[in-house]
Amino acid sequence: MSSSFEKHQKRKLISSYFSVVLSIALVLFLLGLLGMLILNAQKVSDHFKEQVVVTIYLKDSAKEVETKQLEKSLAMAEYVKSTEYVSREQAAEIMKVENGEDFMDFVGYNPLQNSIDVHLKANFVTSEHLEKISAEALNKDFVEEVTYDNDLVKLMNDNVKKISFWVLLVSGIFTLIAVLLINSSIRLAVYSKRFTIKTMQMVGATKRFIRRPFIWKSIKLGIIGALLALIGMAIVLYYLNKTFVELELLSNPILVGLLFVVVFGLGIIITWISTHFATQRFLNLKTDELYY
Amino acid sequence: MSSPILKLKDASIYQGDNLVLSNVNVEVSKGDFVYLIGKTGTGKSSFMKTLYGDLPLNQGEGHIVDFDLKTLKEKDIPYLRRKLGVVFQDFKLLIDRTINDNLLFVLKATGWKDKTKMTSRIEEVLNKVGMTSKGFKYPHELSGGEQQRIAIARALLNNPELILADEPTGNLDPQTSIEVMEVLQEINKNGNTILMATHDYALLLKYPSKTLKCDNNAVYEVVQRKSQ
Numbered sequence: 001m002s003s004s005f006e007k008h009q010k011r012k013l014i015s016s017y018f019s020v021v022l023s024i025a026l027v028l029f030l031l032g033l034l035g036m037l038i039l040n041a042q043k044v045s046d047h048f049k050e051q052v053v054v055t056i057y058l059k060d061s062a063k064e065v066e067t068k069q070l071e072k073s074l075a076m077a078e079y080v081k082s083t084e085y086v087s088r089e090q091a092a093e094i095m096k097v098e099n100g101e102d103f104m105d106f107v108g109y110n111p112l113q114n115s116i117d118v119h120l121k122a123n124f125v126t127s128e129h130l131e132k133i134s135a136e137a138l139n140k141d142f143v144e145e146v147t148y149d150n151d152l153v154k155l156m157n158d159n160v161k162k163i164s165f166w167v168l169l170v171s172g173i174f175t176l177i178a179v180l181l182i183n184s185s186i187r188l189a190v191y192s193k194r195f196t197i198k199t200m201q202m203v204g205a206t207k208r209f210i211r212r213p214f215i216w217k218s219i220k221l222g223i224i225g226a227l228l229a230l231i232g233m234a235i236v237l238y239y240l241n242k243t244f245v246e247l248e249l250l251s252n253p254i255l256v257g258l259l260f261v262v263v264f265g266l267g268i269i270i271t272w273i274s275t276h277f278a279t280q281r282f283l284n285l286k287t288d289e290l291y292y
Numbered sequence: 293m294s295s296p297i298l299k300l301k302d303a304s305i306y307q308g309d310n311l312v313l314s315n316v317n318v319e320v321s322k323g324d325f326v327y328l329i330g331k332t333g334t335g336k337s338s339f340m341k342t343l344y345g346d347l348p349l350n351q352g353e354g355h356i357v358d359f360d361l362k363t364l365k366e367k368d369i370p371y372l373r374r375k376l377g378v379v380f381q382d383f384k385l386l387i388d389r390t391i392n393d394n395l396l397f398v399l400k401a402t403g404w405k406d407k408t409k410m411t412s413r414i415e416e417v418l419n420k421v422g423m424t425s426k427g428f429k430y431p432h433e434l435s436g437g438e439q440q441r442i443a444i445a446r447a448l449l450n451n452p453e454l455i456l457a458d459e460p461t462g463n464l465d466p467q468t469s470i471e472v473m474e475v476l477q478e479i480n481k482n483g484n485t486i487l488m489a490t491h492d493y494a495l496l497l498k499y500p501s502k503t504l505k506c507d508n509n510a511v512y513e514v515v516q517r518k519s520q
Binding site: 193195196198199200201202203204205206207209210286287288 | 307308341344346347367369370371372373374376378380384385386387388397398400401402446450
C-alpha cells in the first residue's frame, strides 16, 4: 500500500548520495585530464627535442666504406633515433631551395661537404651527451667537423624543466583540491549519521565494527564516481585522438592504462581514508558533544 | 546477598568541569530493582552515563560488572556495554533499518556468528517484550511504547548482568508507561538486575522497590513508606 511512497522517499535519499558520487567523479575526471596532459607534455617535449640535429661533416677524402660504416654504427647506437646521409649535391639542392637562389652560380663550385644528420632520442638531448657524441665522432680521422645548436638545446632543456615544474605544481594543487572536496562531501554524509554512530556505540559495537560499513559504502560510491570519471576520460581521449592524430595519444596504451588505474585507485583510496577519519571523529566524541 | 554488580565508593560525578554529584556510595546486588529519582538537573543522567562509560569517573572508586570505572580504557568501553543493557528515554533505535535488523546489528556487533542462533535469539527477546509480530517494521512505524519495548528487547539480547534504564518512561503516556514498567518488572522477576532512573513518582508508588535519590549534589537511599 505504502510501498510506492516508500520508494519515492528512498529515491529522494539516493539523490543525496548522487551529489557525493558526482563530486568524486568530476574531481577525478579533472585529475585524469591533467594526468593525460602530463603524459602528453612529455611526448610533445620529446617531439621537439628529437628535432635537434647533430651534423657530422665528412672530409672529401673519406671513403664510402668508412662513411657507410659510421652511419651504420651510429644508427645502431642506443642514443640515436635516426640518421640520414646528405651528400654535398643534396645539401646544395636544399640550400638552393632555402635561399631561393643558386649560390653555385657565383661561387662557381660546390663548397659543401658530405654529411650525416643524426637525430637523437629525447633523453639524450643534453649538452653533456651532445659533447660526448661529437667528441666520439671527431675521433675518426675522416670526420671534418661536428656541429649542433648548443644554445637551442640549453634553452629547450631549461624551458622543459620550467614547464614541467609548473605542470607538476598545478597537478599537486588539483590533487589537494580533489582530496579536500571529496573529503568534505563524505564528512557531510557521515555527519548526518552521527547519532546513529553514537547509538551503535551505546549497544557495545567496537569502533572498527561501526566504521566498516561506512567505509564500504563510501568505497562503493568512490568506485561509481571513479568509473564515471574514467568514462568521461575515455570519451575525451577518443575525440582528442580523432582530432589531433599527430599527437599519437594512444601510442602508449600501457601508460594510458596505468593512468586509468591510478585514477580508479585514487577514487577508492581517497574515499577510504576520508571516511575513516570522518567516522573516527564522531566515534571519539562523547554524546553531549554531538549537539554542537 | 551475592557480591554487588555495581559498587561506587566516594565517587564524584562530573559533567564536563561541573561537579554534579559528590561522595556517591551506591551498591546494587544481583537481582535488585533499584530506582534512581530526582528532579531534572540533579545528575541522574550523568550518573547513568558514568556507569556506561560515556562520562569518565575521575574521583573515587567504581566497579560495575567486573570493570573498574576508574581505570576504564577507551577500547574497553564496547566490552563493558556488552555486559550492560542500556535503555534510553529517547529509545535510540537505529532509524534506518527494521526492528529485526536493529537487533541483528547488535548481535553481529557483539560477536555473534551463527545465523540460526541469531534469529532464534531475536525471536526470544521479542517474545519477552510481546513484540514478536513487529520485527519487519521500521522504528518510525511503531508507537513510542512499542519502540521502548524494542529498546528493552535490544538491551536483553546479550543477557546483561545489569540493565540501566535512563528514564525509560519519560517520553510515554501513563498507560504506556505502565505497560513498559510491566515488561521491566517481568524481566526483573526472571533474575535480571535493573537500575532505573525516573522522575515518575506514580510508578514508584505502584511498583515500590529500593530507591536512591539525587539531590543537592548527593545520592542517598530513600526509605519508602509502604504505599497504602
